[in-house]
Amino acid sequence: MSYRGLILDFGGVLTTRMRLNGQAFEKSEGLQPGAYFAALNDHPEGVRVYADLEVGRATQEDWNQTIGKILGIDPTDLMRRALANLRPEAVIIDAVERARTAGIKVAMLSNSFGLEPFNPYAELGMLDGFDAVILSELEGVRKPSTLIYERTLAALELTGPECVFVDDHAQNLPPAEALGITTIHHTDPDETVRQLDALLDRLAA
Incomplete structure (x- = not known):
């Protein structure tokens, strides 16, 4: 694949x-x-x-x-x-950058924390560096609704079988899998990167 x-x-x-x-x-x-x-x-x-x-x-x-x-x-x-103690997860951010350099489209898909008066995405510099940013607040629908995954695929102009989805909540994975998306249940950053390397033809190697 x-x-x-x-x-x-x-x-x-x-x-x-x-x-x-x-x-x-x-x-x-x-x-x-x-x-x-x-x-x-x-x-x-x-x-x-x-x-x-x-x-x-x-x-x-x-x-x-x-x-x-x-x-x-x-x-x-x-x-x-x-949210004051949240920080970018460095090894995941590095993997995102490597994937984009290799020509893979990358989307951030988030159930929103709200955007005003505090915008956590802007605060952590997460509004740039993605081909698509899908926030449930703006879509009017949240994970694990199938619709938000369909909108993410549409934003990337890709099909489910062409994509990998990473989430730390197991309940968010089955609707993505039903669309043909390969999923990774995130429990450890290094393990997630290892799985991504294997799935994405070891583009990070």
Whole structure:
């Protein structure tokens, strides 16, 4: 198989791990361990506002206010503080650059964190260096909906079997696979790069 496209998630793939970022945020805000993750994943209002933010039904300020209230902390510019410890994942960024140099089209596909007042993609320099940037907030649909993968393929002007998709959430992979996309479940940056090298004819070698 000759691959012509590479699609990568943002948080936790192109960046350092989201869980480590969240743990650092909890520590910086004086929260109990696990409190932030519980607010996002277990609290009904937290789950709702995050889902709405991802598809543009809620603003980042709505998220700031809701999550701040759940956690009992100052909501001012909360998303910026919550993502303050994210950094570009160097070995993945290097792999992206090598792939593009080799003529492979590269897309970033992200369930959005919102763009205002804090734009994490711009903050980490992630709006350049890609052939396509697909953000769920702007599309009105989020992973794992099949539609957002179809839009990413259309933006790259490629078919599913021509592409590889990397995501750290296993539930996001089956809809991509159903379109013929080869998937990698990202758990370790070095292992992901090893798999990419093998799939993309060892273009990084």
